[in-house]
Amino acid sequence: MVSLELRDISKSFGSREVLSGINVLMDSGCLAVTGPNGSGKSTLLRIIAGLLAPTGGQVVLRSDGRPAPPELRRDLVGLVAPDLALYDELSAIENLRFFARVRGLRTADAELAASLEKLGLAGRENDRLGSYSSGMRQRVKCAFALLHDPPVLLLDEPSANLDETGAAALDSLVAEHRQRGIVVLASNHPAELRSGDCVLQLGD
Amino acid sequence: MPVETDLEPGRRPARPDVAEPGISPYRSLTPRSTVEMLARAAAVFRKDITSEFRTRYAVNAIALFAVTTLVAVGFAVGGVGISQPVQASLLWIVIYFSAMSGLSRVFVREEEARTASALRLAAAPGAVLGGKLLFNLVLLVSLEVVIVPLFVGMMHLEVSGWPLMLATLAAGSAGLAVTATVVAAIVSKANAKGALFAVLSFPILLPLLVGAIHGTQAALSSARFAAGMQDFKLLVSYTGVMFIVSLFVFRFIWED
Numbered sequence: 001m002v003s004l005e006l007r008d009i010s011k012s013f014g015s016r017e018v019l020s021g022i023n024v025l026m027d028s029g030c031l032a033v034t035g036p037n038g039s040g041k042s043t044l045l046r047i048i049a050g051l052l053a054p055t056g057g058q059v060v061l062r063s064d065g066r067p068a069p070p071e072l073r074r075d076l077v078g079l080v081a082p083d084l085a086l087y088d089e090l091s092a093i094e095n096l097r098f099f100a101r102v103r104g105l106r107t108a109d110a111e112l113a114a115s116l117e118k119l120g121l122a123g124r125e126n127d128r129l130g131s132y133s134s135g136m137r138q139r140v141k142c143a144f145a146l147l148h149d150p151p152v153l154l155l156d157e158p159s160a161n162l163d164e165t166g167a168a169a170l171d172s173l174v175a176e177h178r179q180r181g182i183v184v185l186a187s188n189h190p191a192e193l194r195s196g197d198c199v200l201q202l203g204d
Numbered sequence: 205m206p207v208e209t210d211l212e213p214g215r216r217p218a219r220p221d222v223a224e225p226g227i228s229p230y231r232s233l234t235p236r237s238t239v240e241m242l243a244r245a246a247a248v249f250r251k252d253i254t255s256e257f258r259t260r261y262a263v264n265a266i267a268l269f270a271v272t273t274l275v276a277v278g279f280a281v282g283g284v285g286i287s288q289p290v291q292a293s294l295l296w297i298v299i300y301f302s303a304m305s306g307l308s309r310v311f312v313r314e315e316e317a318r319t320a321s322a323l324r325l326a327a328a329p330g331a332v333l334g335g336k337l338l339f340n341l342v343l344l345v346s347l348e349v350v351i352v353p354l355f356v357g358m359m360h361l362e363v364s365g366w367p368l369m370l371a372t373l374a375a376g377s378a379g380l381a382v383t384a385t386v387v388a389a390i391v392s393k394a395n396a397k398g399a400l401f402a403v404l405s406f407p408i409l410l411p412l413l414v415g416a417i418h419g420t421q422a423a424l425s426s427a428r429f430a431a432g433m434q435d436f437k438l439l440v441s442y443t444g445v446m447f448i449v450s451l452f453v454f455r456f457i458w459e460d
Contacts (some may be wrong), residue, residue, distance in 0.1 A: 074327075085319050090254065
């Protein structure tokens, strides 16, 4: 059982305050984060993922009621974001194999290939990422985020560059994940926002 | 900036009381032993080697610099009899600047290709440090395997004590690789990475370079290992201290 708590989160870049007074507590379901460009959606997701330190406040992830230490956060969180790239010079399956190994997972290649197939990349798993379209890369990023089956899934503009099939595959992944964990989804697309159980509106 | 939260607990689906078979999302994947950490560092090393073989990103930069410098030095002083201290200094100048041209790329490439975030999310800092350090060490040793015989040939170097020469090169390279790896992690987020890497590295590496030059000079002039023992000890101590310091500070450098 995992819960996510954001306690009075604020973030400033120089003198510009991007986020302030963000308070959230959730233990399941999907939180949709929306707001105009520059309102701090991506920043908030990076703070939750531990990639960015907040200026003030605290992110508390609890695993079985106990606050998870910072080094455990990478095990609890999966992130898909536009500014997160995988290795172009490696194939999709090599990327997943590498990230599985550095996480200490002994996932078999067949299992990795199956996860790519689920996202519509069957037959292309041995092609280098550099030869992929942006939509296909987005699918591999989804497979990367789900590789360790994290209880907290952070999706920043997840349907960007995805075609209808890709968007449908993503929808089913989100639906499946929210049944057994937490999804935080940052987007401005009305269709994606509808999948949220609750909405966090960031404003100017 | 005011924030509106609209949390509706009633709409949240209930979590299943029993996890699905085969799914254990809350288990810790943090390495529990040194062996496990080394296995993950090996994964980072294998990935970097594979990437390097496919892109020649660092090898090209280092090899071009090393060969150009060697040729320039060879033409400038090859026919002139120069003293052993100058020969030893020139060898380490070539090694140092060649290393500076390529060793930073191990982290710079991660930042420039925007893959650093994925690596930070997936890998423990110790595994990243171990893998990157091993990669830089292999790169530097490979460079020396080419540079040193070429330098010996072009400069008509007469090495009296090969065991001391090789030990000095090995210890000096290890220290250079450790320091360069940590400094590369520091500068990888900066704008003027190349200049900053050399500027930051030089004062830290100065004791190592002095020891390495003295050790090499001793190897040129004497067949006895004891002639360069003090310098060898200095190099080993320096490398050990830098390695231990890097183990403590790397997490903060990498994650902040």
